[in-house]
Amino acid sequence: MSTVQGLAADIGGTNTRLALVENGQVCQDTIVRFRNADFETPEAAIDTYLSTAGHPVCGSAVIAIAAPIDGTAIRMTNHPWTFNASCIGKILGGAKVRFLNDFEALAYSLDKVDPTRLKPVRTPDRQVRTNATRLVVGAGTGFNAAALYQTAGDNLVGTGECGHATLPVETDRELRLWTYLSRNRKRASVERALSGNGLREIYEWHCLESGKLAKPHSPAEIARLAKEAIDPDCSAAARQWVTFLGRVIGDLALIFLSLGGIVLTGGVTRSLAGFLAEPEFAAALCAKGRQQELVSGIPVHLLDDDFAALTGCAARM
């Protein structure tokens, strides 16, 4: 039974990622990914992980959760799991447990991730101030963002529940799609479009609009059929998806004034990476009227690292 600095966990709406931490860094060979659906509770998932890892004694735990963090009892937004610091601490033999929002963890990872994992999407000429605010934005099961403010002392992360803001539409056609996404829900939030389910519903709506029958594709299949240019309806859905993504991240870049750059993450974003080079994305990102020049000058990268939130947890241990 070994002793380690701690346990890092990243609990998303679909998957849980876990790793042991030493010296503020993730031990790469201890990383595992579980499907949430295979466990009743987060405690069960952590317990299984610790058993497999040979019951290490963890000094502390930093757990990133896809939920607003307000106190020590957390309820997830896109999943029925709930979290209690003292219950999780018990499984860890009394270790101190700290919760972070998953995007807070991602933002803290920005200075630590392997730079070769940051793939350029837009690299404008303009010089970036070294202390400018950076933004990390991602779409997977849900959508969220966080700003990393650089301060003289400790950095600070601002995050919230961006995915629940209103999905911005600009045309009659987009409003019809908004109305489709809002059925049974009264409204369409950003993540009703910018998520895996969102991609599927955009595809379904596109088929409906064209008088075709939608096939029962998964979001991953839609992304693949779009990428390989096999199914024009899937391609159209992908283009609409990156249009929304560009518009929303342009809005968030203005709201947070993230002149230091935008980093895109999330499984669905990665699955549609090829479409970030299409004109729809850049056009929607930069169409900000008098602030077009400001937004056009912001670098955009895609973070190709599914375990970056663990890196952020380790950095805050």
Place this chain on the structure above:
Amino acid sequence: MSTVQGLAADIGGTNTRLALVENGQVCQDTIVRFRNADFETPEAAIDTYLSTAGHPVCGSAVIAIAAPIDGTAIRMTNHPWTFNASCIGKILGGAKVRFLNDFEALAYSLDKVDPTRLKPVRTPDRQVRTNATRLVVGAGTGFNAAALYQTAGDNLVGTGECGHATLPVETDRELRLWTYLSRNRKRASVERALSGNGLREIYEWHCLESGKLAKPHSPAEIARLAKEAIDPDCSAAARQWVTFLGRVIGDLALIFLSLGGIVLTGGVTRSLAGFLAEPEFAAALCAKGRQQELVSGIPVHLLDDDFAALTGCAARM
């Protein structure tokens, strides 16, 4: 010729407010308000103020500007004035000049303003964590917001150019209004609606929709005619305006997770204060699907202090 700690200035899209500062506090009897239109440059306005005040020697200056602050040369968004720290420093006899965004200054004022100036708009039962993030939002010549993050060390303000984010619409009728607001501009930003000119254009559009001829009212007249229930078209415009305000601040509260409260400021917001008690405002603020409860629990106040940004400047001197 006296010596004072410094000069505080708040330069908006229409008016400039100035005051002398001692011991980190605004000297109340030194506050003046100028119309920007009466001066060629901000230097001329400051020079006139200093002459009137008997040429005090200012140790430093903190100047809040309605513009994104990125470096020492600033260009306003809603006004042709530009700012250069060394040019302004010269008029001040070599005093060090620091620029803040005007909403940054407002956020820093939140702990310093006279509490009786904070008029309750919504006071939910829910207990607010003392260190929760607060949001200040205002509509005047333009629209913006800033978040005050409470940290263990110095507080931090996150601000940007929220007024340039996309105006969120949810119905066919609102999309027609969005299209009207976007004419000659390709798009309608938040501040195309949530500003004085926005109120006037919403009124014009409402008349157009009803087949009436819009009168050449100023935004202040529209607000007065709405408040006194004299003109139903002005009242309808005011209701639509607070609907947009509620929706946008609800979105911003989610984006910044400002569970510590929302403080409303700005001349146009104050002129429509009575409409914040109408059901349209609360309905739009809280209509956030699964996050309805979260947003409903956030206290909302109206800051009735036109010089609060000066208080924020003084606090940062």
